[in-house]
Amino acid sequence: MIHRNYFASDNSSGICPEAMKSLAEANQGYEVSYGEDAWTREVCDELRRLFETDCEVFFVYNGTAANSLALSALCQSYNSIICADTSHVETDECGAPEFYTNGAKLLLGKENQGKLLPESIETIFHSGRGLHFPKPAAVSITQSTELGTVYRPAELLEIYKVTKRHGLHLHMDGARLANALAFLSLTPKEITWQCGVDVLCLGGTKNGLAVGEAVIFFNKALAVDFEYRCKQAGQLASKMRFLAAPWKGLLAGGVWLKNAAHANQCAALFAAQLQTIPELEIQMPVEANAVFVKMPPRLIRALHDQGWHFYNFIGEDGVRLMCSWNTQEEDIRLFVAEIKKTLKVLS
Numbered sequence: 001m002i003h004r005n006y007f008a009s010d011n012s013s014g015i016c017p018e019a020m021k022s023l024a025e026a027n028q029g030y031e032v033s034y035g036e037d038a039w040t041r042e043v044c045d046e047l048r049r050l051f052e053t054d055c056e057v058f059f060v061y062n063g064t065a066a067n068s069l070a071l072s073a074l075c076q077s078y079n080s081i082i083c084a085d086t087s088h089v090e091t092d093e094c095g096a097p098e099f100y101t102n103g104a105k106l107l108l109g110k111e112n113q114g115k116l117l118p119e120s121i122e123t124i125f126h127s128g129r130g131l132h133f134p135k136p137a138a139v140s141i142t143q144s145t146e147l148g149t150v151y152r153p154a155e156l157l158e159i160y161k162v163t164k165r166h167g168l169h170l171h172m173d174g175a176r177l178a179n180a181l182a183f184l185s186l187t188p189k190e191i192t193w194q195c196g197v198d199v200l201c202l203g204g205t206k207n208g209l210a211v212g213e214a215v216i217f218f219n220k221a222l223a224v225d226f227e228y229r230c231k232q233a234g235q236l237a238s239k240m241r242f243l244a245a246p247w248k249g250l251l252a253g254g255v256w257l258k259n260a261a262h263a264n265q266c267a268a269l270f271a272a273q274l275q276t277i278p279e280l281e282i283q284m285p286v287e288a289n290a291v292f293v294k295m296p297p298r299l300i301r302a303l304h305d306q307g308w309h310f311y312n313f314i315g316e317d318g319v320r321l322m323c324s325w326n327t328q329e330e331d332i333r334l335f336v337a338e339i340k341k342t343l344k345v346l347s
């Protein structure tokens with residue numbers, strides 16, 4: 001059977017040409033290892049320029065490690081981290097945040113369309129009985145969210161207010177930060193450190209890299225000894241230049257934002273086309289690069305049988321369709337046409 005993976009995830013896509021070019025350029029001769037090389041230095045400086053602030057930057061292999069190690073820098077083992085029940089750290093990291101923090105507990109807050117509610121942080125903070133409860137130390141939010149929505153600056157500031165009031169650190173899982181930026185048309189600082197984010201895990205993989213995420217500490221005091229955490233976790237690349245260099249191609253000339261904007265536009269087009277099919281129902285506002293759509297279960301089964309690969313997400317009939325930097329409009333049209341054809345056969 002042919003496997004049609006176009007819409008399963010934004011990590012089904014390949015490496016974007018600009019990142020590939022930088023990777024090839026870095027593949028010349030010898031370099032210093034473990035992050036002491038010129039490529040790594042240059043990309044760290046570029047990220048500082050982009051975020052318009054002095055910050056500490058580290059590169060790790062994937063998002064699970066980025067999030068878990070970042071959280072481990074914010075917590076003691078007796079602490080807790082408040083996050084949305086839909087968050088990647090809760091549902092998709094196999095307990096790595098708890099593992100790397102040596103036991104800090106994730107406390108699940110209420111969310112609306114993937115966005116953690118500030119009042120829920122407040123409620124959780126005041127629950128429990130003193131030292132019998134794992135002491136909240138951090139809040140973790142995802143931008144854009146796991147449900148394809150985007151926090152507005154005002155919403156981020158509401159969350160920041162609660163964290164500040166209670167002395168909690170703020171972690172942002174930015175696996176798809178670029179998609180949020182492209183949607184909001186704001187500068188990186190406006191939805192990160194200016195909204196109180198202490199540490200950001202900036203995604204590269206889904207945006208067009210082969211591998212690699214950046215952990216960016218705006219609160220530099222929290223970055224103390226972070227390189228030791230990376231090393232101990234097996235996340236310190238010896239040939240670091242190959243993790244860093246592709247970022248150069250991705251960031252130069254705003255390619256990362258162009259990639260994200262393309263993915264977002266594809267998702268918008270996708271949703272517009274799906275909306276014309278009466279048997280389907282769009283479940284979430286389409287703001288970033290995801291479309292959540294309710295389909296009759298037998299349609300889902302039939303499409304899977306035809307080789308289309310995508311995931312069930314919200315309930316048994318809610319599926320997630322992801323677009324990436326490389327999504328082709330003709331694949332969207334082909335998929336929509338197959339849905340229509342299949343529905344006719346099934347009816």
Ligand SMILES: *Cc1c(COP(=O)(O)O)cnc(C)c1O
Nearest residue numbers: 062063064065088142146173175
């Ligand atoms: C993809 C993703 C990550 C990173 O996942 P890895 O597979 O560990 O690289 C982190 N957070 C969110 C919200 C994601 O979608």
